Amino acid sequence: MKADPESPWLLAGRNRTVAISGSRITADVDASTEVDVRALDLYPGFIDQHCHGGGGGTFSTTDASEVAAAIHFHRGCGTTSIMASLVSAPTSELISQIETLMPFVDSQELIGIHLEGPWISPRFAGAHDPDSLRGPTTEELRALLHSAQGAIRMVTVAPELPGALDAIAQLVAADVTVAIGHTACNPEQARAAVDRGASVVTHAFNAMPGVHHRDPGPLPWLLAQDTVFIELIADGLHVHPDVLRLTTKAIGERRGIAVTDAMAAAGCCDGEYRLGDQRVQVKDGAARLFDESTLAGSTLTMDAAVRFLSSRCELPLSEAVTFATRNPAAALSLRDRGSLDAGMRADVVGFDSQGYVQLVVHGGTVLTSSA
Numbered sequence: 001m002k003a004d005p006e007s008p009w010l011l012a013g014r015n016r017t018v019a020i021s022g023s024r025i026t027a028d029v030d031a032s033t034e035v036d037v038r039a040l041d042l043y044p045g046f047i048d049q050h051c052h053g054g055g056g057g058t059f060s061t062t063d064a065s066e067v068a069a070a071i072h073f074h075r076g077c078g079t080t081s082i083m084a085s086l087v088s089a090p091t092s093e094l095i096s097q098i099e100t101l102m103p104f105v106d107s108q109e110l111i112g113i114h115l116e117g118p119w120i121s122p123r124f125a126g127a128h129d130p131d132s133l134r135g136p137t138t139e140e141l142r143a144l145l146h147s148a149q150g151a152i153r154m155v156t157v158a159p160e161l162p163g164a165l166d167a168i169a170q171l172v173a174a175d176v177t178v179a180i181g182h183t184a185c186n187p188e189q190a191r192a193a194v195d196r197g198a199s200v201v202t203h204a205f206n207a208m209p210g211v212h213h214r215d216p217g218p219l220p221w222l223l224a225q226d227t228v229f230i231e232l233i234a235d236g237l238h239v240h241p242d243v244l245r246l247t248t249k250a251i252g253e254r255r256g257i258a259v260t261d262a263m264a265a266a267g268c269c270d271g272e273y274r275l276g277d278q279r280v281q282v283k284d285g286a287a288r289l290f291d292e293s294t295l296a297g298s299t300l301t302m303d304a305a306v307r308f309l310s311s312r313c314e315l316p317l318s319e320a321v322t323f324a325t326r327n328p329a330a331a332l333s334l335r336d337r338g339s340l341d342a343g344m345r346a347d348v349v350g351f352d353s354q355g356y357v358q359l360v361v362h363g364g365t366v367l368t369s370s371a
């Protein structure tokens with residue numbers, strides 16, 4: 001399938017036609033070139049705001065080829081916008097990793113950097129190295145933000161840590177999206193974080209207290225807040241499908257965000273991998289620390305997450321797609337992504353009738369097509 005990238009062209013799908021000019025979607029539908037993909041339904045490209053790697057590459061690295069491998073792998077699965085998530089590490093290591101990632105942010109290959117640590121709870125460290133966890137200080141925060149020159153777009157914080165609420169306010173003032181996660185906080189501490197501008201829950205249910213009817217933990221309060229976006233790892237392993245279904249019904253269409261939390265093994269064979277400094281064993285696609293119980297990210301891809309939400313959690317496909325497109329765009333204030341309206345980046349995926357992605361258009365360039 002070919003389209004001249006210089007002149008406007010039409011991508012004609014089953015559910016809609018998208019007009020593309022250069023790297024943008026245009027309102028001008030008067031193009032002479034039409035690419036017929038009427039076997040496919042067209043939706044915006046996916047936005048994955050929580051991803052550690054894939055295709056054998058990790059973002060916690062100083063090797064740019066690993067970063068490129070991860071971006072390339074996920075893009076082929078329909079993720080046209082990807083955030084690089086970093087696990088906890090000493091400040092100097094984080095700065096080296098940030099410096100490796102920054103050229104990819106500058107060239108818009110990445111939408112930004114997500115610091116998932118180190119300001120998280122040792123009780124809910126998950127696969128983060130417990131020796132790297134600490135409370136936030138103004139100096140460290142300033143050093144990291146300064147080194148990244150605007151590339152840090154999201155930070156996960158445990159609100160109960162000393163200094164965390166001040167750090168949240170400082171991050172929000174610097175236009176960084178603050179997520180609550182890897183936390184032992186109670187509802188009052190969650191509320192204090194939201195009052196200071198926290199607006200996302202990092203992989204809800206994972207690495208935080210569970211929900212008990214007399215001891216609810218932070219989640220029921222957070223799920224009920226209209227201003228808070230809820231990340232969900234929709235692989236059926238991190239959260240039971242019944243809980244995903246209940247959660248999606250509770251939060252409605254506009255606040256759920258599908259994330260992969262994928263690590264290097266996504267798209268690769270079972271075996272031994274690393275997540276930051278931690279050794280990870282992947283068996284039957286499930287990534288765990290060598291304690292054989294702690295989940296260590298996933299091998300999920302966004303197309304599979306969307307398919308899982310629609311097939312196993314009974315969300316209509318179009319709604320599952322909003323969890324992977326419009327909602328993360330809103331959470332991260334990405335103004336030109338997440339929809340197929342005129343003026344948006346020409347990032348498009350095409351689904352076949354089984355819910356499999358058969359077409360990926362990235363910035364107006366057709367990458368994958370079996371249509």
Ligand SMILES: [Zn+2]
Pocket residue numbers: 050052085116261297
């Ligand atoms: Zn993660």
